[in-house]
Amino acid sequence: MPVHPIATVEIAADCANVRFFCCLVRQYTKAEIEAFVEVADTYNTYVASHVFTDEAVEIAVAAGVKSIEHGFLMSRETMELMRDNDVWLSVQPLLDDEDGFSFDDPVSQQKWIDVTNGTDFTYKTAKEVGVKVAFGTDILFDPALAERQGAFLAKLQRWYTPYEVLKMATSTNAELLELSGPRHPYQQGNLGVIAEGAYADLITLQLDRRPSCQTPNHASRCCPT
Numbered sequence: 598m599p600v601h602p603i604a605t606v607e608i609a610a611d612c613a614n615v616r617f618f619c620c621l622v623r624q625y626t627k628a629e630i631e632a633f634v635e636v637a638d639t640y641n642t643y644v645a646s647h648v649f650t651d652e653a654v655e656i657a658v659a660a661g662v663k664s665i666e667h668g669f670l671m672s673r674e675t676m677e678l679m680r681d682n683d684v685w686l687s688v689q690p691l692l693d694d695e696d697g698f699s700f701d702d703p704v705s706q707q708k709w710i711d712v713t714n715g716t717d718f719t720y721k722t723a724k725e726v727g728v729k730v731a732f733g734t735d736i737l738f739d740p741a742l743a744e745r746q747g748a749f750l751a752k753l754q755r756w757y758t759p760y761e762v763l764k765m766a767t768s769t770n771a772e773l774l775e776l777s778g779p780r781h782p783y784q785q786g787n788l789g790v791i792a793e794g795a796y797a798d799l800i801t802l803q804l805d806r807r808p809s810c811q812t813p814n815h816a817s818r819c820c821p822t
């Protein structure tokens with residue numbers, strides 16, 4: 598089956614250049630986002646929104662966006678709205694730690710701190726409220742940081758068990774990808790399950806019984822799939 602190269606439409610609902618944390622203010626009306634959603638629906642897919650702030654998330658959800666990417670400055674009430682509308686939270690453990698960003702501009706630096714201060718609340722509250730949470734990053738163009746994808750996944754142990762972390766990154770993420778129906782690129786078998794003919798790579802490692810999941814980063818380096 599030919600697959601259209603565009604699987605999902607992503608918009609940035611509250612910042613044109615969030616890599617530099619320069620603004621974090623709304624930039625679309627509800628009607629504009631509804632137009633994106635209508636076009637995506639015509640293409641049998643959905644709209645994901647790169648968005649951080651509470652009001653912008655609320656409007657995106659009301660306009661029909663199906664995945665909130667980041668969302669670190671959301672309130673509990675907005676997460677409840679997401680849950681009630683079956684909207685996903687695709688998020689990553691951004692922390693002001695060894696992988697933290699630093700900015701020359703003090704305004705951007707403060708916004709980065711505000712965002713990372715929201716990380717703990719976001720994960721804890723999303724879990725309590727029952728929002729569907731996926732693991733995803735938008736680390737695309739920085740090879741050194743891309744090497745750290747597995748390390749980012751392992752940081753989720755602050756809020757989840759190793760079992761929950763691995764489930765999120767595999768079968769739960771697969772559920773989110775399948776929102777783009779005939780447009781996602783994995784059409785030749787089942788996704789997110791371990792079964793004959795399915796898109797699953799099972800890597801078994803002989804390791805000490807360690808009480809953590811430090812293996813994903815290692816596995817991604819030594820066992821390309």
Ligand SMILES: [Zn+2]
Pocket residue numbers: 647648666667735
């Ligand atoms: Zn993003």
